[in-house]
Amino acid sequence: MVDYRRLGLKAGLEVHQQLDTANKLFCGCPTKLRDNNESIYEIRRHLHMTESELGEIDRAVMEAVQVQRRFVYKGYDTTCLVENDEEPPQVLNQEALDIALEVALLLNMRVVDETHTMRKIVIDGSNTSGFQRTALIASNGNIVVDGSAVRIDILCLEEEAAQRIPDDGRTYSLDRLGIPLVEIGTAPDITTPEQARSVAEHIGIILRSTGKVKRGIGTIRQDVNISIAEGARVEIKGVQTLNLIKSIVENEVTRQVGLLRIREELKKRGAMRIKADVIGVSDIFANTRCTVIETALKSGIVMAVNLPNFGGLVGREIQSNRTLGAEFSDHAKRFGVGRIFHTDELPKYGITKTEVNTVRKKVRAGPDDCVVIAAGDEGQVRSALNAVVKRANEALDGVPEETRRALPDGNSAYMRPLPGAARMYPETDVLPVRISKKRLKRIKRSLPELFQERKERYMKDYGLNEELAELITRSANAPLFEQIMRLNISPTLVVMTLEATTSELKRRGVPVQNLEAMHFIELFELICANKIAKEGIPRVLEGLANNPDKTAEEIASEAGLQTLDRVAIESVIERIVQSKRAFIKEKGYGVIGPLMGVVMLELRGKVDGKLVSTILKEKVSDIIKERG
Numbered sequence: 001m002v003d004y005r006r007l008g009l010k011a012g013l014e015v016h017q018q019l020d021t022a023n024k025l026f027c028g029c030p031t032k033l034r035d036n037n038e039s040i041y042e043i044r045r046h047l048h049m050t051e052s053e054l055g056e057i058d059r060a061v062m063e064a065v066q067v068q069r070r071f072v073y074k075g076y077d078t079t080c081l082v083e084n085d086e087e088p089p090q091v092l093n094q095e096a097l098d099i100a101l102e103v104a105l106l107l108n109m110r111v112v113d114e115t116h117t118m119r120k121i122v123i124d125g126s127n128t129s130g131f132q133r134t135a136l137i138a139s140n141g142n143i144v145v146d147g148s149a150v151r152i153d154i155l156c157l158e159e160e161a162a163q164r165i166p167d168d169g170r171t172y173s174l175d176r177l178g179i180p181l182v183e184i185g186t187a188p189d190i191t192t193p194e195q196a197r198s199v200a201e202h203i204g205i206i207l208r209s210t211g212k213v214k215r216g217i218g219t220i221r222q223d224v225n226i227s228i229a230e231g232a233r234v235e236i237k238g239v240q241t242l243n244l245i246k247s248i249v250e251n252e253v254t255r256q257v258g259l260l261r262i263r264e265e266l267k268k269r270g271a272m273r274i275k276a277d278v279i280g281v282s283d284i285f286a287n288t289r290c291t292v293i294e295t296a297l298k299s300g301i302v303m304a305v306n307l308p309n310f311g312g313l314v315g316r317e318i319q320s321n322r323t324l325g326a327e328f329s330d331h332a333k334r335f336g337v338g339r340i341f342h343t344d345e346l347p348k349y350g351i352t353k354t355e356v357n358t359v360r361k362k363v364r365a366g367p368d369d370c371v372v373i374a375a376g377d378e379g380q381v382r383s384a385l386n387a388v389v390k391r392a393n394e395a396l397d398g399v400p401e402e403t404r405r406a407l408p409d410g411n412s413a414y415m416r417p418l419p420g421a422a423r424m425y426p427e428t429d430v431l432p433v434r435i436s437k438k439r440l441k442r443i444k445r446s447l448p449e450l451f452q453e454r455k456e457r458y459m460k461d462y463g464l465n466e467e468l469a470e471l472i473t474r475s476a477n478a479p480l481f482e483q484i485m486r487l488n489i490s491p492t493l494v495v496m497t498l499e500a501t502t503s504e505l506k507r508r509g510v511p512v513q514n515l516e517a518m519h520f521i522e523l524f525e526l527i528c529a530n531k532i533a534k535e536g537i538p539r540v541l542e543g544l545a546n547n548p549d550k551t552a553e554e555i556a557s558e559a560g561l562q563t564l565d566r567v568a569i570e571s572v573i574e575r576i577v578q579s580k581r582a583f584i585k586e587k588g589y590g591v592i593g594p595l596m597g598v599v600m601l602e603l604r605g606k607v608d609g610k611l612v613s614t615i616l617k618e619k620v621s622d623i624i625k626e627r628g
Contacts, residue, residue: 004253017204029083039076074165092117093180110140160179228253269368276386284358314328325345331414337384359371402414497541512545
């Protein structure tokens with residue numbers, strides 16, 4: 001078992017949550033996501049780096065410039081000139097600011113007296129302007145999770161980035177750009193992978209407690225900052241599920257430990273700084289059977305670089321199924337090279353032993369060296385191999401500070417250098433906003449009930465067990481649950497309907513997204529009036545989902561689900577029981593279960609199961625007594 005405290009694990013979280021506001025942060029456009037096919041125009045941008053207020057250029061921006069491309073943005077009838085970066089931003093969205101202040105107070109944070117909007121340089125294509133607008137709202141907060149205090153360093157209100165369309169990696173959709181979101185950053189107080197998950201969950205619960213955040217995949221993202229003793233701070237971006245956080249932390253610790261071991265091995269070998277000496281080796285592969293190189297040679301070149309003393313280390317695994325060579329490849333791909341080869345894994349992929357030996361000889365590689373090969377456009381290949389050399393030199397120091405992207409398996413891949421303060425400068429187009437004491441008092445008076453408090457209230461007031469109280473407390477249906485509970489109806493039935501029944505219908509392909517609050521209220525009003533039995537709930541909901549313009553009573557009537565009176569129920573049960581007299585006399589009370597299924601199948605949602613069970617037992621008992 002890994003002792004994370006002995007390894008000196010420190011982790012912090014950055015939680016990004018979209019706010020459920022009517023309009024975007026700096027314009028009046030709706031916060032509605034669109035289908036890419038609905039786009040009505042496109043614009044193109046080539047983004048350039050910008051100096052900070054102090055005349056500095058951020059290292060992450062500097063690297064992005066080296067691989068800069070022209071970006072395409074799709075616009076809609078719900079986007080405007082602000083998203084296009086053809087018009088200055090409008091005033092800061094006051095609804096979004098109120099929500100951010102509410103979250104800050106729930107996190108016990110100190111709110112600033114006046115918020116100033118800043119520009120954060122991003123030229124990766126995610127914003128048409130080349131920067132993201134962000135405003136500091138609060139700092140110095142704290143939460144307690146599983147008995148441990150975790151400081152909340154910062155809360156910012158910022159605009160969401162444009163959404164990448166994955167077709168070619170350079171096309172973005174403007175529908176998401178500008179949606180308000182809060183960024184919550186914790187101090188590096190987290191010391192185990194399990195704690196990282198718990199803290200993220202706790203913050204998520206607080207955010208959802210407001211009832212003013214968007215729900216669904218992509219609306220909340222976690223970035224995790226991780227370091228160990230002798231390692232370095234690494235930011236892993238884009239963790240979209242809670243369950244992945246624990247694996248992300250575990251695997252990053254494994255990666256940093258592996259890199260530190262490689263550093264120690266390089267020291268033992270006396271490895272020195274590598275000078276980039278990229279050499280052309282196209283002639284060696286003139287008759288190659290490697291399809292990647294053969295294709296590249298039609299219009300490009302093959303080049304190689306020697307990494308002294310790296311033999312056997314480039315192919316070493318540092319994360320599950322990811323080697324140091326994969327790290328080198330991540331850097332090379334930034335410059336347009338599809339893949340690299342290295343001699344720790346060769347001969348392979350159609351590259352022969354003879355070709356490997358000839359390349360090694362040409363670049364003057366010794367037995368303890370590793371040679372990296374790439375093919376393609378000369379400029380791209382040269383830049384890619386220079387990036388490999390740079391990353392190899394970083395291996396001499398151990399763990400480089402960098403930003404990485406989360407992978408679905410819990411590993412991560414290189415994105416860019418870790419950004420610094422040089423990417424921030426003031427936004428002169430947005431006026432500061434004074435946050436008055438009066439405004440804060442108003443928000444404090446209306447702070448929402450936290451989930452734990454709500455759960456305890458549901459258990460006390462409605463008699464729900466802990467499991468069901470937890471289920472409905474965390475659900476977006478909690479307000480609807482409370483509205484329905486104004487009726488005289490079973491709380492357990494309501495929770496099971498809102499959560500379990502709708503989930504089952506969704507699994508069957510029923511369009512439950514068409515169901516609205518009024519549908520459920522009408523349904524339970526029918527049950528309270530004894531017009532339908534609770535057994536008819538699934539059929540009524542299915543009918544409403546497929547016909548949302550109809551009422552629950554209309555659906556129940558069309559399905560013949562109106563409840564029967566006792567006389568009618570007894571008539572049906574009597575007929576079924578009489579037809580099974582011999583069977584009942586032979587098996588006794590053991591027939592009640594099978595007969596219950598027969599009766600309920602015939603009555604199909606028209607009766608209450610408990611009433612059927614009572615009458616059936618009476619009828620069966622009468623026949624058994626005859627036998628006696």
